[in-house]
Amino acid sequence: MDAHIRIEGVTFYRGDRMIFDDISMEIPRGQITAIMGPSGTGKTTLLRLIGGQLVPNAGHVYVDGQDVAALSRSELYTLRKRMGMLFQSGALLTDLSVFENVAFPLREHTRMGEDMLRDMVLMKLESVGLRGAHALMPAELSGGMARRVALARSIALDPDLIMYDEPFTGLDPITMATIVTLIRRLNDAVGITSLLVSHDIHETLSIADVVYLISEGKVVERGTPDTLSNSNSAWVKQFLQGLPDGPVPFHYPAPSLAEDFLGQRDA
Amino acid sequence: MLDGFAALGHATLAALQKLGRAFLFLLATLGGLPALLPRPRLLLKEFFSVGVLSLLIIVVSGLFVGMVLGLQGYVTLSKFGAEESLGVVVALSLVRELGPVVTALLFAGRAGSALTAEIGLMKSTEQLSGMEMMAVDPVKRVIGPRYAAGFLSMPLLAAMFSAVGVLGGYFVGVGIVGVDEGSFWSQMQSGVDWREDVLNGVIKSIVFGFVVSWIAVFEGYDCVPTSEGVSQATTRTVVHSALAVLGLDFVLTGLMFS
Numbered sequence: 001m002d003a004h005i006r007i008e009g010v011t012f013y014r015g016d017r018m019i020f021d022d023i024s025m026e027i028p029r030g031q032i033t034a035i036m037g038p039s040g041t042g043k044t045t046l047l048r049l050i051g052g053q054l055v056p057n058a059g060h061v062y063v064d065g066q067d068v069a070a071l072s073r074s075e076l077y078t079l080r081k082r083m084g085m086l087f088q089s090g091a092l093l094t095d096l097s098v099f100e101n102v103a104f105p106l107r108e109h110t111r112m113g114e115d116m117l118r119d120m121v122l123m124k125l126e127s128v129g130l131r132g133a134h135a136l137m138p139a140e141l142s143g144g145m146a147r148r149v150a151l152a153r154s155i156a157l158d159p160d161l162i163m164y165d166e167p168f169t170g171l172d173p174i175t176m177a178t179i180v181t182l183i184r185r186l187n188d189a190v191g192i193t194s195l196l197v198s199h200d201i202h203e204t205l206s207i208a209d210v211v212y213l214i215s216e217g218k219v220v221e222r223g224t225p226d227t228l229s230n231s232n233s234a235w236v237k238q239f240l241q242g243l244p245d246g247p248v249p250f251h252y253p254a255p256s257l258a259e260d261f262l263g264q265r266d267a
Numbered sequence: 268m269l270d271g272f273a274a275l276g277h278a279t280l281a282a283l284q285k286l287g288r289a290f291l292f293l294l295a296t297l298g299g300l301p302a303l304l305p306r307p308r309l310l311l312k313e314f315f316s317v318g319v320l321s322l323l324i325i326v327v328s329g330l331f332v333g334m335v336l337g338l339q340g341y342v343t344l345s346k347f348g349a350e351e352s353l354g355v356v357v358a359l360s361l362v363r364e365l366g367p368v369v370t371a372l373l374f375a376g377r378a379g380s381a382l383t384a385e386i387g388l389m390k391s392t393e394q395l396s397g398m399e400m401m402a403v404d405p406v407k408r409v410i411g412p413r414y415a416a417g418f419l420s421m422p423l424l425a426a427m428f429s430a431v432g433v434l435g436g437y438f439v440g441v442g443i444v445g446v447d448e449g450s451f452w453s454q455m456q457s458g459v460d461w462r463e464d465v466l467n468g469v470i471k472s473i474v475f476g477f478v479v480s481w482i483a484v485f486e487g488y489d490c491v492p493t494s495e496g497v498s499q500a501t502t503r504t505v506v507h508s509a510l511a512v513l514g515l516d517f518v519l520t521g522l523m524f525s
Binding site for chain 1: 389392393394396397398399400401402403404408
C-alpha cells in the first residue's frame with residue numbers, strides 16, 4: 001500500500017508538556033484516514049506537523065516522500081499548494097466575500113483570466129452547494145455554510161491531500177450529514193487522500209477507511225472501523241462507547257479526598 | 268530577595284527576546300515589500316483605511332491646535348508688542364514640532380490601534396494560519412501592505428495637519444484678534460526656512476511613521492491569540508507608540524536644531 005504521509009518516530013513537546021511520544025503512522029494514498037482520540041491529545045498538532053507549521057523535536061514527517069521539516073521555505077510552500085486544510089473555524093478571510101475567499105488561492109497562485117477564474121470559483125462553490133451564496137460576506141454565513149465555503153476554498157487548487165480539523169464539531173445533524181457526504185464524495189470522485197481529525201465517533205466511523213486511535217502521545221489502536229468496533233481493548237471500548245469512566249479516568253489527577261478535605265485540620 | 272532578582276532577569280530576557288523578534292519581523296516585512304509592486308491595489312486598499320479614514324481627526328485636530336496657537340501666541344507676543352510675528356510663531360511650532368508629533372500620537376490612536384486589533388483578530392481566528400496553509404505568506408500579503416500604507420501616510424497626514432493648523436492660526440490671529448494680514452504672511456514667509464524647518468519636520472514624520480506602523484503591525488502579529496491578548500496588544504500599541512514618538516522627538520530635535 002502506497003503511503004501518502006509517513007510519520008516516523010515523532011516526538012513533540014509543547015513547553016514542558018509531551019504531546020507525542022515516539023509516534024509512528026502511515027496515511028494511505030487515496031483513502032480516508034481518521035485520527036481519533038480524546039480532546040487535548042494533540043490531534044490538531046499532528047495536522048500542523050504535517051503542514052510544516054510546527055517542527056517535531058525528534059523524528060520525521062514525510063509527505064510524498066519529502067521530509068517536511070527539512071524543506072526550505074519555498075519548497076514547503078510548493079508542497080502546501082498540493083495540500084488543502086479545513087480549519088475548525090473555517091478561517092475564512094472576513095474582509096472578503098464568499099466568492100473572493102474561494103478565489104483567493106487562485107488569485108495568489110495562478111494567472112487565470114477573470115472569466116476562467118469566475119467559472120472555477122462558481123464550480124467549486126457548486127460542488128459544496130453554495131453557488132447561490134457567492135456574494136455573501138463571511139459574517140452572514142451560518143457555521144455550517146462557513147465550513148462548506150472553507151471546504152470549497154481548500155479544494156480550489158485541486159490538492160491531492162485534504163486535512164480536516166474537527167469537521168463535524170458544532171454542526172446541526174443535517175449540515176453534519178452534508179459534510180460527511182461531501183468528504184466521501186470528494187474522496188471517491190477524484191481520489192483525494194483525506195486525513196480527518198475528529199472525536200465524533202459515529203460520523204467518523206461511517207466514512208473512514210482506516211482509523212488511528214491516539215491517546216497520551218501514543219497510537220493506542222489502528223484498524224478499519226469494523227475491527228475497532230470488535231476490539232477487546234478496554235480503552236477502545238470506553239472511547240467508542242463513550243463511557244465516562246474506565247481506563248481513561250473521570251477525575252483529573254488529584255490528591256485523595258481525605259487529604260483535600262481533612263488535611264487542613266492536621267496541619 | 269532572590270525571587271525579585273529572578274523576576275527582574277526574567278522580565279529583561281523576555282523584553283530582549285521580544286525586541287529581537289520585532290527586528291526579525293521588521294526585516295521580513297521590509298523584504299516582502301517588493302512583492303507589492305506588481306499589485307498596487309493591495310496597497311491602495313490599505314492606504315484608504317489607514318490614511319484616508321484618519322483624515323477627519325487629523326484635520327479637525329490640526330484646525331483646533333492652530334487656533335489655540337493663534338490665541339496663545341497673540342496673548343504672549345502682544346505683551347512685547349510683537350504680535351506681527353504671530354504668523355512665524357504658529358508656523359514654526361506646527362512645522363517643527365506639533366505637526367509631526369501630534370499627528371503621530373493621533374495616528375497611533377486612530378490607525379495604529381486599528382491595525383493591531385485587525386491583525387490580532389486575524390491571528391486569533393486562524394486567518395493568518397489558514398493563509399500559511401494556502402502557501403501564502405501572511406507577512407507579505409497582510410502585513411506588508413498595511414505597514415507600507417502606515418508609514419507612507421504619516422508624512423502626508425502631518426503635512427495636512429500643519430497646513431490646516433496654519434489656517435486655524437490665521438482665522439484666529441487675523442480674523443478675530445486683528446493681527447495685520449500682510450505681516451502675518453510675510454513674517455511667516457521670511458521666518459520659516461525650507462530646509463531647516465520644513466524638511467526637518469518631514470524627516471521627523473517619516474521616522475515616526477516608520478516606528479508607529481512597525482509597533483502597530485508587530486504587536487498585532489505577536490499578540491497572544493485570545494480576546495484578552497488582542498486587547499492588551501492594542502493598548503501596548505498606543506502606549507509604546509506614544510512613548511517612542513515623544514522620546515524620538517527629543518533625540519531628533521537635539522540632532523537637528525542644536
